[in-house]
Structures are given as C-alpha cells and as structure tokens.
Amino acid sequence: MIVADLELDLDVFQGPFDLLLALILREEVELAEVPIAEIIAAYVERAYERGELDLESASEFLVLVAALLEIKVRLLFPSDEEIEELTPEQAEAELFARLIEYRRFQGAAGWLRDRAAQTPRIFRIGPAPLAPPRPAPLVLEFSEDPWRLAEAVDTLLVPPPPIDVSSVRRPLVSVDVFLERFRSILRDRRGFAFDEAVHGLDRLSQAAAFLAVLELVKRGEVAGEQAETFGPIRVVAVGGAEQALA
Amino acid sequence: MSELTRSVEALLFISTEPLSLGELATLTEAPPERIERPLDALLDRYCEERSGVVLEKAAGGYGFRASPDTADVCARLMERPPARGLSQAALETLAIVAYLSPVSRPEIARIRGVASDSAVANLLERGLIEDAGRADTPGNPVVYRTTTVFRRTFGLEDEEALPALTQFELTESDHQALRARLHLVADQRAGQA
Amino acid sequence: MSELTRSVEALLFISTEPLSLGELATLTEAPPERIERPLDALLDRYCEERSGVVLEKAAGGYGFRASPDTADVCARLMERPPARGLSQAALETLAIVAYLSPVSRPEIARIRGVASDSAVANLLERGLIEDAGRADTPGNPVVYRTTTVFRRTFGLEDEEALPALTQFELTESDHQALRARLHLVADQRAGQA
Numbered sequence: 062m063i064v065a066d067l068e069l070d071l072d073v074f075q076g077p078f079d080l081l082l083a084l085i086l087r088e089e090v091e092l093a094e095v096p097i098a099e100i101i102a103a104y105v106e107r108a109y110e111r112g113e114l115d116l117e118s119a120s121e122f123l124v125l126v127a128a129l130l131e132i133k134v135r136l137l138f139p140s141d142e143e144i145e146e147l148t149p150e151q152a153e154a155e156l157f158a159r160l161i162e163y164r165r166f167q168g169a170a171g172w173l174r175d176r177a178a179q180t181p182r183i184f185r186i187g188p189a190p191l192a193p194p195r196p197a198p199l200v201l202e203f204s205e206d207p208w209r210l211a212e213a214v215d216t217l218l219v220p221p222p223p224i225d226v227s228s229v230r231r232p233l234v235s236v237d238v239f240l241e242r243f244r245s246i247l248r249d250r251r252g253f254a255f256d257e258a259v260h261g262l263d264r265l266s267q268a269a270a271f272l273a274v275l276e277l278v279k280r281g282e283v284a285g286e287q288a289e290t291f292g293p294i295r296v297v298a299v300g301g302a303e304q305a306l307a
Numbered sequence: 308m309s310e311l312t313r314s315v316e317a318l319l320f321i322s323t324e325p326l327s328l329g330e331l332a333t334l335t336e337a338p339p340e341r342i343e344r345p346l347d348a349l350l351d352r353y354c355e356e357r358s359g360v361v362l363e364k365a366a367g368g369y370g371f372r373a374s375p376d377t378a379d380v381c382a383r384l385m386e387r388p389p390a391r392g393l394s395q396a397a398l399e400t401l402a403i404v405a406y407l408s409p410v411s412r413p414e415i416a417r418i419r420g421v422a423s424d425s426a427v428a429n430l431l432e433r434g435l436i437e438d439a440g441r442a443d444t445p446g447n448p449v450v451y452r453t454t455t456v457f458r459r460t461f462g463l464e465d466e467e468a469l470p471a472l473t474q475f476e477l478t479e480s481d482h483q484a485l486r487a488r489l490h491l492v493a494d495q496r497a498g499q500a
Numbered sequence: 501m502s503e504l505t506r507s508v509e510a511l512l513f514i515s516t517e518p519l520s521l522g523e524l525a526t527l528t529e530a531p532p533e534r535i536e537r538p539l540d541a542l543l544d545r546y547c548e549e550r551s552g553v554v555l556e557k558a559a560g561g562y563g564f565r566a567s568p569d570t571a572d573v574c575a576r577l578m579e580r581p582p583a584r585g586l587s588q589a590a591l592e593t594l595a596i597v598a599y600l601s602p603v604s605r606p607e608i609a610r611i612r613g614v615a616s617d618s619a620v621a622n623l624l625e626r627g628l629i630e631d632a633g634r635a636d637t638p639g640n641p642v643v644y645r646t647t648t649v650f651r652r653t654f655g656l657e658d659e660e661a662l663p664a665l666t667q668f669e670l671t672e673s674d675h676q677a678l679r680a681r682l683h684l685v686a687d688q689r690a691g692q693a
Contacts, residue, residue, distance in 0.1 A: 168475025313552030359506030440588025
C-alpha cells in the first residue's frame with residue numbers, strides 16, 4: 062500500500078494523505094487541528110482490509126506520522142512542564158482521566174444537538190425593521206478610567222513565553238533544504254533517481270526528502286516515474302525540455 | 308387588549324434582546340406584578356397553536372421566535388442560522404465553552420485532544436460564543452463565553468438551565484469498557500516492542 | 501390560520517428589513533398571488549385596534565412596527581443607556597484604536613489575534629469610535645478613530661493625553677513604532693497558537 066494514496070475523511074480535511082501533507086507544509090491546514098489518531102486508524106483499517114502490511118510502506122508511514130506527532134506536540138504544549146516523563150501507569154491514569162473528561166463534554170454536545178433538533182429556534186438577530194432610530198449616545202463624562210486603556214495595550218505588548226525545544230532529540234529536518242537541493246539538481250539534469258538522491262540519509266531526512274518531492278509534484282515542477290510497484294522512483298522535471306531550449 | 312398589554316407586546320417586538328419582567332415593568336412604569344397578566348395574555352396569543360410566532364422565556368427574559376413548523380422557511384432568511392449544520396467539533400467546543408466559561412483555546416484543545424481553532428472561529432461567526440477578555444496565564448490567551456444568541460437558540464432561561472455535567476458521567480460499565488480498550492492498546496504495544 | 505399565513509407572519513417577525521411580496525413568495529415557495537390572502541389576514545390581525553404590533557406596508561415591502569400609541573414606551577427602550585459597561589474585548593479594541601488611530605478592522609483582528617467585528621460594532625454604536633475614511637492597504641478597509649464622546653467619557657483632553665504605557669516608551673509623535681511592536685508580539689503569539 063502506498064502511503065500517499067491513503068484516503069482520509071477528517072473534520073479538517075478530506076482527501077489523500079499526501080495532499081494533506083502538502084497542505085500542512087504550505088500552512089493551508091493547521092497541523093494542530095489534524096487528529097493524528099484518526100489518520101493512524103484509517104491506515105490500520107486500510108492495511109487490514111488488504112490483508113497485508115508491507116514493511117517498507119509501514120515504516121515510511123511511521124516516520125511521517127512520528128514527525129507530524131512530535132511537531133504537533135510542540136505546537137499544542139509550548140511549555141515543557143506538560144510533558145514530563147511519566148511511568149506507564151501514570152500515563153495510563155492520565156489518559157484515562159482525560160478520556161473520561163472528554164466523554165462528558167461529548168455527552169453535553171449530544172444534548173445540545175438533540176435540543177436544537179427537537180425545537181428549532183429561529184429569532185430575529187438585529188434591530189426591528191421599522192423601529193424608531195436610536196438617539197445620539199448618552200455621554201457620561203469621566204465615567205471610564207483612561208488607565209484601563211494603557212493596561213489593555215500593555216497586555217498586548219507582553220511577548221509570549223518562548224517555546225522550549227531543547228528536548229527535541231533529533232534536529233528537525235527542513236523540507237526546504239531538499240526543495241532547494243532537488244531544484245538545483247534539476248537545473249543541470251532532466252531527472253534523478255530518488256533512491257540515489259537520499260542514499261545514506263537517516264529515515265527522518267528521507268521522509269523530508271519525500272515530502273519535498275511531493276511538494277514539487279504539487280507545484281507542477283516535477284513528475285514522478287515508477288515503472289513497477291516498489292520499483293525505483295525517478296523524479297523528472299516538468300517542462301525540462303523547454304527550459305533547456307530557453 | 309389593554310394598553311399595558313399593547314405596550315408590553317410592542318416592547319418585546321422591537322427589543323433586540325429578551326426583556327425580563329423587571330425591565331418590562333421599568334419601561335412601562337408599572338409595578339412588576341401588574342406585568343404578569345399582560346404577559347399571560349401574550350403567551351396565550353403567541354402560542355404554537357394560534358400563531359406562526361411564539362413568545363417564550365429564554366436568556367433571562369421573554370422574546371419572540373418563529374414557531375418550529377415555520378423554522379425551515381425562516382432559516383432561508385438568514386445567511387447562517389446559529390444552530391444549523393454545526394459539526395461534531397463545533398458542538399463539543401460549544402459544550403466546553405458553555406460549561407467552563409470563561410475558557411481559552413488552549414484549554415479547549417487540551418480537553419478535545421486537537422486544536423479547535425476553526426470550530427471556535429465558526430462559533431464566533433455564528434454569534435454563539437464571544438470573546439470575554441484575556442486569561443492571566445502566560446501568553447494571555449483570549450477567553451470565550453456563550454452569548455444571548457446561544458441561550459435563545461437552545462431555549463435556555465439562563466446559564467443554570469444547562470443540565471448538570473455529572474448527568475453525562477459514564478456508567479460503571481462504560482468505565483470498564485474504556486479501561487479494557489486502553490489495556491488492549493497497551494498490551495498490543497508491549498507485544499510489539 | 502393557514503400554514504402559509506403562519507410562515508409569512510414568522511418571516512415578517514424575524515426579518516430585520518421589510519419584505520416585499522416577491523421576497524415572501526420566494527421564501528415560502530408560493531406563487532406571489534397566493535401571498536395576498538395571508539397578508540390580508542395578517543393586516544387584519546395586526547391592526548391598531550387589536551394589537552401593540554402593527555403590520556404596515558412601507559417602502560420596500562411589508563413590516564411590523566410598534567403601534568403609534570406605544571411610541572413613548574418604545575422610545576424609552578431605545579434611549580436606555582447600554583446595560584453593561586465595556587466588555588474586555590471592547591476595551592481592548594478601543595485601546596488599540598486610541599493608541600494607533602487610524603486603524604482598520606483587519607489590523608485590530610491581527611493585533612488581538614481574534615476577529616473583533618462585534619467589538620467594533622459595539623463601540624460604533626456607543627459612539628466611542630467612528631469611521632475615518634479608508635486605508636490605502638489592499639482591499640481598502642475602513643479605518644477608525646476615537647470620537648469626542650470617547651474623550652469626554654475617559655476625561656481626555658486630546659489624543660496626546662493618553663496614559664503612558666509601562667511596556668513601551670511613547671516618545672514618537674507618530675505611532676508607527678508602537679504599531680510595529682504590537683504586530684511583532686501578535687505574530688509571535690500566533691506562531692505558537
């Protein structure tokens with residue numbers, strides 16, 4: 062199973078996984094809003110339906126999801142205190158408590174939905190059509206304290222606490238680096254073999270390189286060629302011929 | 308119809324927010340107990356059997372709304388009726404704001420397990436929640452609370468009219484099922500490690 | 501009362517604008533000539549002798565209004581000073597307009613990190629800010645400044661008399677440096693949300 066064509070149906074996104082990745086990269090979808098558990102569930106379901114799990118695609122998927130997850134955690138919990146080391150028992154208790162709390166609000170959400178469905182309440186929002194005009198506003202001299210204005214702006218001037226990334230064990234690999242690298246290769250050559258381009262790199266870098274290729278495909282700069290399933294991937298510049306002539 | 312009843316009817320119609328008995332008394336310069344009869348007469352005139360418009364008690368006062376059988380037609384008049392087509396994410400977010408208000412986006416994200424920015428934006432746009440200042444926590448996030456539109460949309464007299472949150476507590480068997488599922492996941496993980 | 505009459509009644513009650521016969525026909529999905537009977541029935545039910553709310557044909561269509569004899573009571577409602585003080589959201593928006601004026605709605609939203617449309621509407625209604633033309637930025641948004649009502653309410657002689665900030669030295673006569681700092685902090689906050 063190719064990870065890229067895993068179809069997703071999420072609250073924030075519907076479509077193939079690779080498109081979701083591309084949108085996250087372009088910051089058109091907020092990573093923080095993507096329920097990663099649902100992506101994993103969809104993947105497992107797909108693998109189960111097919112009755113096979115090939116290691117290559119599964120590890121690619123794991124790396125991608127782990128990277129997404131780590132970045133998402135940084136986004137959601139800027140302060141490191143929230144993610145101290147927990148024992149498995151503590152982690153389970155914590156998870157259990159959170160699930161129970163969440164279930165309560167799910168129940169309340171259901172109650173609200175039923176209530177609105179039972180009796181739809183539509184009312185006028187805004188002034189009556191032929192109401193008398195509002196008179197000029199009443200002025201209450203010196204009724205407000207001007208220091209409250211200064212206080213409000215001062216609050217807006219306090220910078221947020223910095224995000225502590227010291228615990229990120231591996232440096233996050235920038236997709237931009239690979240975008241640049243591939244573009245420069247394609248300035249001299251019509252195409253290149255993906256395996257060769259990422260040879261010797263660690264998994265996370267390979268994943269970033271793959272994301273960079275997806276991004277180039279999305280932007281219409283390159284096309285991927287693969288003669289057979291699991292065969293080597295060749296990345297070819299789109300319109301390379303015209304560029305060579307120019 | 309008495310003059311007082313006519314006045315109360317006109318006030319309830321032109322007001323943009325529901326009016327309480329006390330407010331109606333002040334505006335009509337009548338003692339509060341004298342407002343009860345006119346209100347009863349109006350509740351009778353504007354009831355579902357007799358009229359396409361219903362007078363009801365909600366959001367701390369009395370207000371008119373469309374009767375349920377005309378709601379579909381009336382919804383066409385609005386760009387986005389407050390309660391139509393709310394997603395599960397939006398409903399959960401709304402429930403959290405209703406019970407925990409004032410509550411910030413990071414707190415909502417913590418409870419739901421995913422950031423809820425688009426749900427919050429959607430609820431703000433529908434006028435169901437509003438910005439209620441900032442929290443004193445680091446980063447001073449904006450906090451939210453529900454609005455009069457929320458209370459009218461769900462027919463709640465006031466904030467206390469929400470059912471107690473404990474009503475949605477899981478039963479003991481739900482607890483056990485949840486725990487069993489957690490264990491299953493943990494075991495699978497341990498088995499693979 | 502027929503179903504169509506109920507629908508027309510409800511539509512006219514919840515609309516913020518008078519509705520024409522054509523609009524009522526489109527909304528109820530009935531031919532225009534079938535709207536006339538329900539309108540007649542409603543004109544009869546909502547006439548000055550019978551009701552505090554009167555159906556009237558005005559420019560642009562039909563609409564309900566308070567009957568003339570309730571005008572004094574209704575005027576009292578409209579003149580009522582705003583019930584609540586300034587909300588935290590409104591105060592923050594007002595402070596941004598006061599210190600950075602002229603400032604557009606998109607810029608206020610960017611600095612606050614949250615849409616501020618209702619806060620702006622509330623301040624306009626209270627007469628604390630006013631329209632000051634349009635910005636030269638893309639989309640040419642309307643920009644706002646504070647008013648005489650604002651200066652009288654807060655006891656400020658002129659804009660120079662705004663209180664000093666503790667987080668920023670207000671020395672420049674223009675507010676560009678303060679504006680840049682507010683944008684910077686807002687972007688930092690947005691980057692973390």
